[in-house]
């Protein structure tokens with residue numbers, strides 16, 4: 001086996017822990033963020049990645065649906081949410097949601113990823129009707145719908161508990177939850193970035209309740225704005241602790257901040273170096289979450305491809321239409337064809353494995369797909 005050269009002496013004890021399969025501490029996390037020895041980080045993260053997922057890189061064939069960008073919150077980090085009176089704001093009717101869901105249908109989409117703004121008038125019943133209509137029209141498609149922030153907002157508007165709200169959404173068709181809205185849990189940063197959103201503790205409580213009800217979810221962290229290294233480590237460890245209790249997180253997705261068209265436009269975009277470091281550190285700290293996703297929409301397909309050797313084992317999906325990060329200046333395409341995803345994976349020496357939302361392999365023939373359970 002090739003001997004890896006570790007330049008940064010702070011990483012040597014961490015290497016021993018990683019090789020022994022031991023949990024890394026808060027201080028280890030800080031040392032990982034503070035090192036510039038990216039190749040050593042990548043080597044260590046790759047050890048864990050291959051231990052958990054072998055040579056496989058997962059992807060899925062999905063479509064994003066963002067029914068409205070009208071939002072009562074005014075998060076400084078956001079270029080997507082708009083006031084109801086903004087002439088550029090949009091809200092689709094139920095028929096439009098159902099119609100758009102069917103666009104690009106030829107690729108036999110296995111997942112709809114549904115998130116949007118916090119609309120002041122759309123009711124929980126409206127969302128339930130939307131989900132029911134999607135299930136009726138596309139019974140085989142998994143509905144990954146609504147962030148913890150949206151769930152909490154719907155509960156507040158409906159004057160019912162988080163648990164009841166989730167139960168209603170599940171009865172209407174929600175199969176799992178995405179991981180957005182976590183941003184950074186630290187209260188100081190959250191007050192500056194997204195004052196009107198639920199707190200970090202509330203986000204974790206919604207996730208806990210969802211997991212207790214049997215829903216799987218993803219989890220995220222928004223990085224590359226005003227957060228410190230301590231904030232990042234704290235965020236990851238809070239996710240790790242909740243995962244210890246519930247086991248409900250499937251995938252962690254580090255989200256690079258896109259400053260264009262936000263109130264924080266003076267902040268520089270993240271670099272490829274930072275993006276790869278974020279993937280590697282999260283793989284090393286989140287030892288109880290199976291998957292780390294390199295979300296190509298935010299990282300670019302080029303960095304996401306390399307990330308497969310720095311800890312990532314998932315490239316997300318074909319997406320088809322994406323609004324949230326493109327409003328914030330993302331220059332990536334709106335969707336990747338299945339063949340392009342396969343090429344990104346194979347060129348990196350990995351074995352592509354199409355999955356459904358719950359990481360069950362999907363076997364595809366010319367005209368149909370089968371989820372292998």
Ligand code: SF4
Pocket residue numbers: 071072073074075077078079080081116117118149194197
């Ligand atoms: S980040 Fe979400 S909650 Fe905040 S303004 Fe944007 S859409 Fe609204």
